[in-house]
Amino acid sequence: MFKPHKLAIIGLGHVGSAVLARAIACQLAAEIVCIDIKPEVAHGEALDAVHSLSCSYVPGIHVYSGGFEECRDADVIICDAGPSIVPGQKMDRLLLAKENIAVIREVMKKVTAYTREAVFIMITNPLDITTYVAATEFDYPAGRLFGTGTILETMRFKSILGKHFHVDASDVQGYMLGEHGNSAFPAWSTVSIGGVTLSQLDEFFDHEEDLNREKIAQEVVNTAYDVVMSKGWTNTGIAMGACRLAKAVLFDERCVMPVSMPLNGEYGLHHVALSMPSIIGRHGVEKRIPLPLAKDEEELMQKSAESIQAVLRGNGVIA
Structure with a gap:
């Protein structure tokens, strides 16, 4: 039935x-x-x-x-x-x-x-x-x-990059990974637009100034607090992100989005939940995709894990 x-x-x-x-x-x-x-x-x-x-x-x-x-x-x-x-x-x-x-x-x-x-x-x-x-x-x-993990940070990241290069944000590929919070980081090694990799973006797309990676990374994290301080809360972006994930489940899309789950050895990490790209379908997370990251990105993933684990230990969740 x-x-x-x-x-x-x-x-x-x-x-x-x-x-x-x-x-x-x-x-x-x-x-x-x-x-x-x-x-x-x-x-x-x-x-x-x-x-x-x-x-x-x-x-x-x-x-x-x-x-x-x-x-x-x-x-x-x-x-x-x-x-x-x-x-x-x-x-x-x-x-x-x-x-x-x-x-x-x-x-x-x-x-x-x-x-x-x-x-x-x-x-x-x-x-x-x-x-x-x-x-x-x-x-x-x-x-x-x-x-929902870093799906919201990723949406913000794509929006900022789209604005910088004067293209539709939905055409930007790339992820924010790690914690949903202050230690989230952009995985620059995953960034491309229309098949053009990060190192060639300036050559193909319009822009007024050079890409400042550190500034953009901080802008992605800070924008949440800008919204909170301006209107008192954040809700529209995360609601869209959550509904996007629900749609992927209900329609068995098997789309790839960064979500948070406990890690089981990915990047050598255990006893922590963090975001990495995952295939989302009818049964939820169908498969995790531990992307090969640049060395500095792996270090940022480790720092993000340490930040979360410190809170888990402080609250008696892990030993």
Whole structure:
């Protein structure tokens, strides 16, 4: 019997509500359930969304609020439970670790009471910390649970490079890797535009100034905090990234995007979750792609791992 796609969104704050709006606009799933620790918030977001569905652009989507039992037959779960960085705090996602580790452990207890079959996409920060906890402590099948990782940094990286060279950002190839946070780094060895490699970009594409790699790397990381300080939160970019990953799962696309999962020896690393390009399909992460990196990029991956592991140790997650 045909079963329409079902999406569960856990946490209906700024990001969760943006995920809901984007999922509806993209007609991502025929059924969307909103789940929040505050049932009235989930109810309000669902009800508000329902009022938009009489528009002919988004026919036939069933949106409603519910409890964790609604995860039992979900195809994809997107989780943004827990607080985020707010203006006035130090701009470092890792500072959220203690509080959000507890939040995610509670969420995972409730989700796994009903399913370990749904593909689970983590957004909650600090992303690599919460992903590691959720993926290693609750018997979730390998690959079915992963974090959005550096997909947002990669989107920002492509946007900045596209603007620099006056081309459509979607034509830029290249990845930000490592931590979703301050130690994320551009893998310059992966960058190309229209088949033109990094060393030849200046020759083929228009630009006003020389490419300053260090400046661009810092701009990618800092832009998140620029958004937070300007409007109080970030939600639009990450909502798009999460829905893009969900679409890859629901349509079994087998597309390649950088997501966060526990590493099992890639780059000699264990006991940490970090982002690297991965094939995303029906079962979640179908395959990891440990790209051969330049020596300095491997060193940056190691530093990123050390930053995450220090927080994991500090919170008793690893020894």
